[in-house]
Amino acid sequence: MTVENKKGRFGKFGGQYVPEIVMPVLNQLEEAYEKYRRDPEFLKDLRKYYVEYAGRPTLLYYADKLTKYYGGAKIYLKREDLLHTGAHKINNALGQALLAQRMGKKQVIAETGAGQHGVATATVAALFGMKCKVFMGAVDIERQKLNVFRMKLLGAEVVPVTTGTGTLKDATSEAIRYWAAHIDDTHYIIGSAVGPHPYPTMVRDFQSVIGQEIRQQIQQETGGRLDYMIACVGGGSNAIGTFYEFKDDAQIKKFGVEAAGRGPAIGDNAQTLSNPNSRPGVLHGAYSYLAQDEDGQVIEVYSISAGLDYPGVGPEHSMFHEQGVVEYVGINDKEALDAFQLLCRTEGIIPAVESSHALAYLEKLMPSTKPEEVVVVTLSGRGDKDVQQVAKVLGEEI
Amino acid sequence: MTGVENKFAELKKAGKKGLIIYITAGIPDADSTVQLVLEAEKAGADMVELGIPFSDPMADGPVIQKASYDAIQKGMNLHRVLDIVREIRKKSQIPLVGMGYINIMLNYGFAKLAQDAKEAGLDGFIIPDVPHEESGELKKACRDNNLHLVEFVTPGTTDQRIGETCSTADGFIYCVSINGVTGVRKIDYSPINRVISHVKKQTATPCAVGFGIGTPEAAVEAAAEADAVIVGSAVVKNILEGADQEAMKLIASMRQALDNSYHK
Numbered sequence: 288m289t290v291e292n293k294k295g296r297f298g299k300f301g302g303q304y305v306p307e308i309v310m311p312v313l314n315q316l317e318e319a320y321e322k323y324r325r326d327p328e329f330l331k332d333l334r335k336y337y338v339e340y341a342g343r344p345t346l347l348y349y350a351d352k353l354t355k356y357y358g359g360a361k362i363y364l365k366r367e368d369l370l371h372t373g374a375h376k377i378n379n380a381l382g383q384a385l386l387a388q389r390m391g392k393k394q395v396i397a398e399t400g401a402g403q404h405g406v407a408t409a410t411v412a413a414l415f416g417m418k419c420k421v422f423m424g425a426v427d428i429e430r431q432k433l434n435v436f437r438m439k440l441l442g443a444e445v446v447p448v449t450t451g452t453g454t455l456k457d458a459t460s461e462a463i464r465y466w467a468a469h470i471d472d473t474h475y476i477i478g479s480a481v482g483p484h485p486y487p488t489m490v491r492d493f494q495s496v497i498g499q500e501i502r503q504q505i506q507q508e509t510g511g512r513l514d515y516m517i518a519c520v521g522g523g524s525n526a527i528g529t530f531y532e533f534k535d536d537a538q539i540k541k542f543g544v545e546a547a548g549r550g551p552a553i554g555d556n557a558q559t560l561s562n563p564n565s566r567p568g569v570l571h572g573a574y575s576y577l578a579q580d581e582d583g584q585v586i587e588v589y590s591i592s593a594g595l596d597y598p599g600v601g602p603e604h605s606m607f608h609e610q611g612v613v614e615y616v617g618i619n620d621k622e623a624l625d626a627f628q629l630l631c632r633t634e635g636i637i638p639a640v641e642s643s644h645a646l647a648y649l650e651k652l653m654p655s656t657k658p659e660e661v662v663v664v665t666l667s668g669r670g671d672k673d674v675q676q677v678a679k680v681l682g683e684e685i
Numbered sequence: 686m687t688g689v690e691n692k693f694a695e696l697k698k699a700g701k702k703g704l705i706i707y708i709t710a711g712i713p714d715a716d717s718t719v720q721l722v723l724e725a726e727k728a729g730a731d732m733v734e735l736g737i738p739f740s741d742p743m744a745d746g747p748v749i750q751k752a753s754y755d756a757i758q759k760g761m762n763l764h765r766v767l768d769i770v771r772e773i774r775k776k777s778q779i780p781l782v783g784m785g786y787i788n789i790m791l792n793y794g795f796a797k798l799a800q801d802a803k804e805a806g807l808d809g810f811i812i813p814d815v816p817h818e819e820s821g822e823l824k825k826a827c828r829d830n831n832l833h834l835v836e837f838v839t840p841g842t843t844d845q846r847i848g849e850t851c852s853t854a855d856g857f858i859y860c861v862s863i864n865g866v867t868g869v870r871k872i873d874y875s876p877i878n879r880v881i882s883h884v885k886k887q888t889a890t891p892c893a894v895g896f897g898i899g900t901p902e903a904a905v906e907a908a909a910e911a912d913a914v915i916v917g918s919a920v921v922k923n924i925l926e927g928a929d930q931e932a933m934k935l936i937a938s939m940r941q942a943l944d945n946s947y948h949k
């Protein structure tokens with residue numbers, strides 16, 4: 288595809304493939320974001336909420352036991368799991384809610400799969416006194432009852448989506464449809480670095496605090512030595528937040544870990560970039576790599592992790608993939624579950640199943656590393672939300 | 686002149702408002718779609734939009750979402766939609782435009798699609814997830830093959846965007862009646878009517894109003910400033926329920942209501 292509209296493009300990826308109804312509000316959002324991203328008052332406010340509410344900076348934790356277990360490079364964990372609400376999603380939700388408030392919006396809406404982004408959005412809506420609606424696939428509501436109740440406690444309305452396959456992609460479409468009908472008073476807080484411009488840029492900027500802190504912290508810890516970075520990729524927000532700061536540091540090898548699910552067959556995994564069968568297409572407003580069939584219909588993807596279970600990926604990742612800035616790899620359900628349990632036992636940290644995919648890549652990487660080398664794994668979230676599901680998979684009654 | 690341009694010229698000469706009917710291709714099957722289009726023409730449709738199903742139809746409400754989902758389950762795809770067009774063309778010259786989402790077109794390849802569509806007998810495309818900022822390459826492929834790529838205005842389209850749209854639009858301009866998705870409901874048509882009168886000052890390209898129109902009365906109201914009305918969900922709902930005759934009765938009643946109210 289040739290690109291004439293350079294706005295919001297990452298190489299040839301990205302763009303604004305949305306109905307005309309949504310264009311004025313995207314333009315309005317872009318204008319507001321361009322203004323506030325440079326506004327010292329806005330940035331001061333955001334900083335304040337990051338520090339005083341969310342709990343930033345998060346620790347860069349030296350995982351001594353895990354390092355000894357592998358006997359290779361020193362392993363550091365970027366502890367986004369320690370943030371309020373338990374995952375990196377709050378970084379973006381706070382940023383967008385502050386922006387929505389500046390824009391005079393009275394209501395925020397969100398899509399959610401596992402419920403983490405829904406909880407983060409419901410949380411900031413409660414904090415800022417805004418109305419909140421969260422669109423969630425009926426299938427996911429059944430799978431994630433605890434998070435559904437959390438959102439209700441926080442005052443949000445959870446709207447079940449039964450159309451299509453009743454999962455995250457359908458919830459996202461429904462959120463866009465609702466937004467189109469309520470553009471005057473509503474801001475759509477998209478949960479990952481996906482969607483039409485300016486979302487991928489905006490979400491990346493709000494998540495870039497992860498990489499910026501790593502830069503400072505690794506300076507103190509190792510004098511700046513850093514050889515490898517690993518992050519999991521659903522839509523790609525924690526990964527872009529981790530890698531963006533280091534995109535020009537070519538000597539650091541970066542791995543984006545996608546969910547290889549239960550196998551390579553179509554529909555059995557959620558791999559978009561590390562999948563030889565996927566090719567670029569348009570979903571939810573952006574041109575990017577996409578899991579689709581021969582006819583161009585979007586495939587219902589699978590992963591044990593609801594947060595990685597998305598057929599698309601952020602457009603900047605598609606560019607990084609083609610440029611070789613980041614290497615995208617797959618980790619299957621079993622490998623992720625093993626890594627989940629390993630971190631519990633070695634370090635006393637229960638990771639999110641999403642983050643466990645990043646941890647599992649250590650198994651492949653570590654044998655070829657040297658003790659003087661340094662690896663940072665972004666622990667995007669904590670695993671409390673997953674305990675019930677893991678118990679079920681492991682055959683434990685709780 | 687294209688089939689679409691001819692039709693609008695004919696309507697104008699006769700002092701009539703146009704009636705455009707949307708039908709999702711492939712429900713309940715391809716043969717039925719051919720029959721339904723031919724019957725819709727007999728019932729008074731001036732033009733038909735053939736819906737090309739997509740798994741994630743962002744601009745559609747529940748009825749057309751369901752129709753698309755069902756059609757995909759039954760194996761409908763863009764190649765088969767073009768086969769349907771070829772079948773219709775054996776019997777009718779009614780203007781036909783394909784309505785679908787960009788990923789399906791991208792997957793087929795724009796240049797090849799425009800050639801194949803022209804050869805099959807399609808008159809153009811309506812693609813709701815392509816604003817004019819992103820339409821260049823597809824528009825060129827369409828123009829090269831004498832096909833229309835229909836553009837949109839909505840009640841919220843800014844004056845500047847209306848100007849841009851008017852300067853490049855051909856075939857007709859799709860005027861979305863409300864901020865929202867397809868589906869029948871009670872609508873105040875005055876905001877879109879204001880936009881249409883603004884559009885009319887800048888271009889001679891005809892205007893068709895769509896989204897929400899479910900009754901003859903609504904069709905009459907929606908047609909006040911426009912050259913045609915577009916009816917989709919109300920017809921598709923009947924087809925989904927197997928009530929084809931109801932769908933045809935609805936089309937006939939809209940035809941009559943429009944002619945009674947506007948035909949000079």
Ligand SMILES: Cc1ncc(COP(=O)(O)O)c(C=O)c1O
Pocket residue numbers: 374375376400401402403404478479480519520521522523524525526593594595639641642667668669
């Ligand atoms: C803990 C955690 N990590 C990662 C993800 C994946 O999202 P992203 O790729 O946008 O970081 C999610 C999504 O729900 C999540 O909850």
